[in-house]
Amino acid sequence: MNIEKEKERLSQQKMLDSILHEPKPTEMLTVYFSDYGSGDHNYGIYCALVPIDQKEEVLSSYTWDLSIGSGIPGSCVYYDEGVETPEYHRFGSDNGVEPLVICREFHGFKDDYKEVCEEFRLFHNLYHDHINNRYIKIDDDGNEAIIIEIKSNHIQIRTKELKQFLAIKEMYLSIQFDCREHSLLSEDELSLDGKESSEESEFHIWTLAYGDFGGISEHQAFSRMLGKKLIKPFPKSKSGLYGFTKEEPKKYVDFIIDSDEVGDDVSYSSNPDLLANFFGANPEAPNYLTPVHFKKEVLDKYYGKPSKYAVSDSNLSCASLWGLQIDNHHDGKVCVWLGDLGRDLPYEEQLHWRSYNIAPSGGVSETYYKRQIMAQFTDSDRLEHVFKSKYSELQKVSTEKLGWNLLLPLNDEDIHHFECLRIPSTNEQRDFDDLVLGLTKVLIDSLNEKQLNKFIEKELRGGIKGGISRLEAVFKNNCIEEYENHIQFLRMLQNLRSSSSAHRKGSNYKKIATEFEIGSKDLISVFGGILAKSVDLLDYFIGVCSSAELQKS
Structure with missing residues (x-):
């Protein structure tokens, strides 16, 4: 057995680096992990929501502030001048610490399982994908993102949504860890005497100590790393919650609406506020009802995902999130009013349509003209x-x-x-x-x-x-x-x-x-x-x- 490799393994440097790594908002953060390996290690990671004002107290000790199985409703009994007074606590105590991950246990009668607290799931309106046991967030444009992944011994949550939740809760997330490595070699063989180490900083605290099993196991030496790391919240202005977050102005794409005398494309913004209409607005600008032409393939994206999009006679929609009136009554193209593109399509969808934008050739279909301009009921002949x-x-x-x-x-x-x-x-x-x-x-x-x-x-x-x-x-x-x-x-x-x-x-x-x-x-x-x-x-x-x-x- 290579002594240097054993010493490196027992130093737990790789595990420490992964825990102390500051994740990017798009990265998945481990909030629960349990791995007993084949006897040569025992890793435990669990988390707790702690109030902002308890930061110093939390980082004053290596011990966990919330143990696995805790954080569920309970009660305490107080005595005031000999009078017994029971009091209900939603999270089992009155210290302000709350669980993010709840480990459910049913005494062996039913299978144990883990769940992420309901408040977090409702805060982001997450959909539970039961087949893969993960939670998905659907944004206002119809885009889907995996926010929670749950496995039997490993739970991860995307950092952005976690920090948004922490911002509104005015809490830190304490990542608590208790990790052990076991070796068949002894402390003497590994020269581990006096190798203990520890570190304290503004947002983490940990200690690493070595010991000997004293003959109670085939393994002799072990190392134990115990500590916590605090995940900081976003500012409330980045929480994404109405009233706290400043709404970003909508962006608009320029579309080809004509060709000039030398054949170059002429483009204009799809922002409805910048377009002319029949009531005198922006008289020098193109009209809201300027037809914009696209290759017919622009709709293939939507036909390819019928569970998400619906393409029908004169209409395209993304569930109940957004809809666009379209002139899909041509053999080789699709037409849309310039103002509708800006008003009805999310910015990302505008970019998709822009990539299929072509210079106009001909006008809108007779069917679309009668429906849109003449307000006549007309059956499609497509x-x-x-x-x-x-x-x-x-x-x-x-x-x-x-x-x-x-x-x-x-x-x-x-x-x-x-x-x-x-x-x-x-x-x-x-x-x-x-x-x-x-x-x-x-x-x-x-x-x-x-x-x-x-x-x-x-x-x-x-x-x-x-x-x-x-x-x-x-x-x-x-x-x-x-x-x-x-x-x-x-x-x-x-x-x-x-x-x-x-x-x-x-x-x-x-x-x-x-x-x-x-x-x-x-x-x-x-x-x-x-x-x-x-x-x-x-x-x-x-x-x-x-x-x-x-x-x-």
Whole structure:
């Protein structure tokens, strides 16, 4: 065994450096740690919230101010002239020390666990990710950040949010540590006599001592480092809490709104307060309703996260945090009013849109113009919008007329396939495959086979495989006309999914691709054609459900 390495390990310098390290606001700070190792060490870190005015008292002793398991509601009994008076204490004592981490223990009947105090979690309105046992903060722009990570023996909290909380509480966080290293060598072999050390400063205190187990363990020498380090609060002006923090003025991005006589871009601020309007404001400036043009790919970010964003006919939103009216009725671009960009988008989102900003070519769509300027109700003629409208109409008609859904509603895990259906913005194969997969989920995998079976004789049901064949049998048995082309389309779509999205592409894909004119047309146009046939299919389904043909099951 290398004596120098053992002495270095027992010095605990690495552990001390990590504890005394001053974390940056974005770093995660360890507030609980318990590691018994394989017998050669025993690390314990725990924390306590201590009032600002108790700083000197806390740093006057190496001992902990709050032990693990303490800090829960309790009571004390006081005696005044022989009269016994019990008193309730929320944190078990009246010394002002509070827990940040609470260790729950149930005497072996239930599993122990740790939790961060409710006040901190509510202060930052943290969402509990139960699967990963971590807490997430969602800011006003919709950005998510991990604030707390909880593991069985390790809890970390992001420093920024911790210091904001300390600022309002007018407290320090005392990081208490009791760390031990054990060695199979003796103190004499390690020459540890008189090696004890300690340090006191404005915000920490610690001591390191060596000892001998005296034969009660296979290990002989040990070192013990005991102490505390105080984490300082932010000023209250940086707490982020309304009334204490000065609100920062909103920032605005300049967008391209025109081209000059030599073809250079002309840009202007999206700050609504600097724009002209129809009431005489800023007459020399561009109008609030100046159309700004963007590549269609600007929306791909939002389609890629349907759990967070929603893109619909003329609208983009981020949950209930923000929303933007958009002109998404063009083949290759998206238009937005200049003033809306500044008024409705957070600054970070403005930067995203700016990266897709292009010089204007043409105007806004007729649909958008009628809605926004003429205040007329107008249906969209964009295929993705028409498809979703027809799908919703089918769900309503089939429920009202049949009493059941011809296409089963998608569950929460599959609804994104419907929400993200659109004509793609690029000719990327991956996007095309994903959209084909999504369309088959909506139109084929969702066919209500259980209800369709009721229109097929029992002895014939077992011989029919798959939803499309079942649907075909129902149409045929009920003498429903003009279904052949729609059934053929569904089979072709199913084959395209099977040969592209679901499996490696081979000779079968090339055959199916030819049928869809893939190769002779770009993928944007191909999927546009597929979506057009899908709209025709939904129209046909609506007509069938509206008739009396399927109402006699």
